[in-house]
Amino acid sequence: MRELCLTSGLCPADLARAETMVHARRRIKRNEVLFNGGETFNSVFAIRTGFFKSSVIDKEGREQVTGFNMSGELLGMEGIGTGQYEATAIALEDSEVCMMPFALIEEMSHELRPLQRHLHTMLAREIVRDHGVMMLLGSMRAEERLAVFLLNLSQRFTVRGYSQSEFYLRMTREEIGSYLGLKLETVSRVFSKFQESGLVTVQQKHIRIIDIPGLRKMAGQNG
Amino acid sequence: MRELCLTSGLCPADLARAETMVHARRRIKRNEVLFNGGETFNSVFAIRTGFFKSSVIDKEGREQVTGFNMSGELLGMEGIGTGQYEATAIALEDSEVCMMPFALIEEMSHELRPLQRHLHTMLAREIVRDHGVMMLLGSMRAEERLAVFLLNLSQRFTVRGYSQSEFYLRMTREEIGSYLGLKLETVSRVFSKFQESGLVTVQQKHIRIIDIPGLRKMAGQNG
C-alpha cells in the first residue's frame, strides 16, 4: 500500500513525521458517504482498505461515475481547486480511510521534498487517468470499453496481491455503465457476449477472466 | 492573464522572484508542436498568447483531443507523474509561451506559499475540468455536447476580454469532434441545425451566438 500512498519513498525518520499528517482513521460502512460534492474541502482521504466510487452530479441530476477507487488511492484531491469537494465518494464495501487535513499536507510538503513531489505525482496521475477515460468515452465501442475496464481492474487487483483473473465486482451494472458511458442493459449484454466468446465467465458479480490476450485484443491493446 | 497563471496572488516582491522561474519565452507558429507525447518532461508552459490543442494518441493510432488551451492556461503539467509528457500540444495559431522548468517551480514553491497553493489549484482545476468532459462524453447527446462546448468557449473568451457572442474557431470540425466524441459530419450537422434554430450563425469558423439562453437550455444548464 505504501507504494501507492502519499508516504512512499520517505526514509523512516521522515515517514514517522509524515504519519503525523494522519489526523484520524475512519471506518466507512458499505453505502456510506465519505464526502458529498459541494461540502467544504478540508481533508484528503487515503484508502487503507475497501472500495469506493466517486461520482459527480450535474444540474440535470445526471450522475457520472468518475472513478472506482481502491486501497492506496487518494480521494478528494480535486477539492483543492475550489475549496469544496467536487465529487461524492461512497463506499462500495466496508472500508477504512486515513483522513489527512490538506493544510497539514501543504505544511509538511514544505519540509519534506519527497512528500511534495509525491503529492504532485498523485495529482498528475489523476489527470493522466482521466485522459485515458476521455479516450475510452470518446472513441471506443461498448466491447472495447468493457474490455479495457476489466483489464484495468485486473491489473489493479494484481498490484495489490489479489488474483489477476478472478474477482468480485463491487459495483452494479448501472455504475459500470455510468463510468463507461453505457446503459446497464448494454453492460449486461456485453458481459454475456464475452462469456459466449469464452473470454470470461460471469456469475452476477463474480468475474473470472479466461482469456486475457483475447480481452486485450478486444480492448485494442494487442499484445 | 496574471489571474489565470501561476503567479497570481503574489505580492510584487514575490512576483519578481517568481518571474525568475521563467526560463525562456518561445514563439510557436501555427501547426507547430510545443511538445510531443512521450518526450521527457522538464518544463511546464504557460500560454501568454495564442491557442493550443492537447491530444493523446493510443496504441491504435486513435487521436483524442483532451483540451483546447488559451492564454493564461498551463500546458504539460500531467508530465509530472511519469517524467514524460503524456499529451501532444500543438499551436492552432501563432502563439507565445513561457517555459518554466518544473524543478524550479518545485524549488520556489518551497519558499513561496502562494505559489505552491496556486500550483495545486491549477492541477486540481484540471481534474475538475476533465470530470466535466467525462460527464459530457458519458451522458450527453450531440446537441448538448456542442452547446456546452460553445458556451464554454464563449465564457473563456469573455474572461479574456473578447466578445462573448462572436469568435473564430481555431480548430477544425474534426478536432471539435474528437474532443466531443463525435464525427466531423455530426459536428457540421449540429452547427447547421443550431443555425436553423436561430441559436447561432455559422460561416465556416466564424461563430456568432444569437441566443445564449437558448443555447444554455440546449446544454441542459437552464438559467
Add this chain to the structure above:
DNA sequence: CGCCAACTTGATGGCTGTCAAGTCAGGTGG
C-alpha cells in the same frame, strides 16, 4: 486559375438506447 483541405449535405446502416418482461439472489419476516 487550379488545387486541396475543410466543410456541408444526403442516403443508409448499425450500435446502442429504450421499453418491457422475466429471472435470479439475497435478505427479511412470519
Add this chain to the structure above:
DNA sequence: CCACCTGACTTGACAGCCATCAAGTTGGCG
C-alpha cells in the same frame, strides 16, 4: 425454515441517434 419481496440482472424487440459512405461546395493559397 421457508416464503416472500425487492433490487439487481438478463434477455428480447424495436427505435433512434449517430457513424459511415459518398458526392458536392466553399475558401484559401500557391
